[in-house]
Amino acid sequence: MLATCTLLFWLRKRPVPDALSQPWPRVSILIAARNEEAAIARCLTAIRQLSYPAHLVEVLLGDDASTDQTRAVAERTMQGYAGRFQCLTITEQLGTARGKANVLAHLARVATSDYFFITDADIAVAPGWIQAMLPFAGPKVGTVTGLTVVRGPRLFDQLQGLDWLQSLGLVQVVSDQGRPVTAMGNNMLVTRAAYEVTGGYEALPFSVTEDFELFKAVLAKGFTFRNVFRPEVLAYSLPIGTPLRLLHQRRRWLRGVEALPGWLQSGLLFYAMFYPLLLVLVWAAGPLAALAVLGVKMLLQGLLAWGCYRRAGLRMPWHLLPAFELYTVALTVSLSVFRLLPVAFDWKGRLYK
Missing domain, CATH: 3.90.550.10 (Spore Coat Polysaccharide Biosynthesis Protein SpsA; Chain A)
Known part of the structure; x- marks a missing residue:
């Protein structure tokens, strides 16, 4: 999935809008x-x-x-x-x-x-x-x-x-x-x-x-x-x-994610299963195989991010990629637990159910 998205992003043609009409x-x-x-x-x-x-x-x-x-x-x-x-x-x-x-x-x-x-x-x-x-x-x-x-x-x-x-x-x-x-x-x-x-x-x-x-x-x-x-x-x-x-x-x-079409929610869930399945791979094939798969994932993720930064006119922060993996794991696990808690939504000091 990540490889496909990376390829599609790099190959996409940026639409050039017509000139803004006068007045x-x-x-x-x-x-x-x-x-x-x-x-x-x-x-x-x-x-x-x-x-x-x-x-x-x-x-x-x-x-x-x-x-x-x-x-x-x-x-x-x-x-x-x-x-x-x-x-x-x-x-x-x-x-x-x-x-x-x-x-x-x-x-x-x-x-x-x-x-x-x-x-x-x-x-x-x-x-x-x-x-x-x-x-x-x-x-x-x-x-x-x-x-x-x-x-x-x-x-x-x-x-x-x-x-x-x-x-x-x-x-x-x-x-x-x-x-x-x-x-x-x-x-x-x-x-x-x-x-x-x-x-x-x-x-x-x-x-x-x-x-x-x-x-x-x-x-x-x-x-x-x-x-x-x-x-x-x-x-x-x-x-x-x-x-x-x-x-x-x-x-x-x-x-908002929970209101997306079922096919898209399924794709996001499949993508989020990477780390649990990586642990299964450690058990089934050993840590070296798991590290190789993780390395390929980080490379593809880096290429996607590079394309995003390039198209946005920004410089790619390559040094962030290792820390970003830890950030992603921590955020995914924490959010999975936090979502289940009976906590109201907090927006600017106001609580909503």
């Missing part, structure tokens, strides 16, 4: 924020540095009952912005929407353009983000998903970055075959037409993976999707600070 359209950037005083300035500074004309951009920030200085920091950062900036305090619940989905539902109602660019408060987007994503939003395309990688100075941060980018490479392989997998709500374009035909977040079933819920609803209404694996749409996410918080994040993501 360039107005766009809306929607950001949900809750207690993000430490990150929001970085996010909004990147938006101020977008190469897209500022007078065609409206930035809508939803302050979700923050108890820190999120709003003050945001307003100070956007002071003098040439485009339109508005910070909304979210106090009411719309329909079935809760948490981040509720914030985005409010922002979508205020937005005045036909293109909703959605990102998170801990994300810094690329300067060419808008004009690189827009050409992929054809008449029947409902969602366009960009590329995000974690960046930080610690080894734990860098392993998260490798994990993210390699996972997105695998998603890209499946998406290139015309199979919808998921969207990513920290780097996503949704057209107004696609969003409104679903009824919006206030009409969708509540989910802790609200981006995937919207993605499914848009597809169900007959729209298609695009996943863009290009450096022009690369955004940088702040890393998760602790292993426990990482487990909470991945447990939340598992909700």
Whole structure:
């Protein structure tokens, strides 16, 4: 499976979008924020540095009952912005929407353009983000998903970055075959037409993976999707600070995985069985055979990761591969146990079942 995915990724033809037609359209950037005083300035500074004309951009920030200085920091950062900036305090619940989905539902109602660019408060987007994503939003395309990688100075941060980018490479392989997998709500374009035909977040079933819920609803209404694996749409996410918080994040993501088609879940489960079967191979054929198989797996994984970093315009961190194997085993085992615990989903200090 890994060899096939690696080959398909390396052989894939990167679609070249048509030039963005003139005049360039107005766009809306929607950001949900809750207690993000430490990150929001970085996010909004990147938006101020977008190469897209500022007078065609409206930035809508939803302050979700923050108890820190999120709003003050945001307003100070956007002071003098040439485009339109508005910070909304979210106090009411719309329909079935809760948490981040509720914030985005409010922002979508205020937005005045036909293109909703959605990102998170801990994300810094690329300067060419808008004009690189827009050409992929054809008449029947409902969602366009960009590329995000974690960046930080610690080894734990860098392993998260490798994990993210390699996972997105695998998603890209499946998406290139015309199979919808998921969207990513920290780097996503949704057209107004696609969003409104679903009824919006206030009409969708509540989910802790609200981006995937919207993605499914848009597809169900007959729209298609695009996943863009290009450096022009690369955004940088702040890393998760602790292993426990990482487990909470991945447990939340598992909700989306559990909603994937059965054939894809089976493939993921088969892939996850590598390490248990490797132990069986140690017993059946000895440690040298198992080490040889592990070495081939690491080589293929490295080639896939190299392709992902290369296509993203980044330098491949080859030195991380040995530590990444330990990281993968530890995360897989810990998450398998953590998923079974009766622990509520924790998102920005709020708990959801």
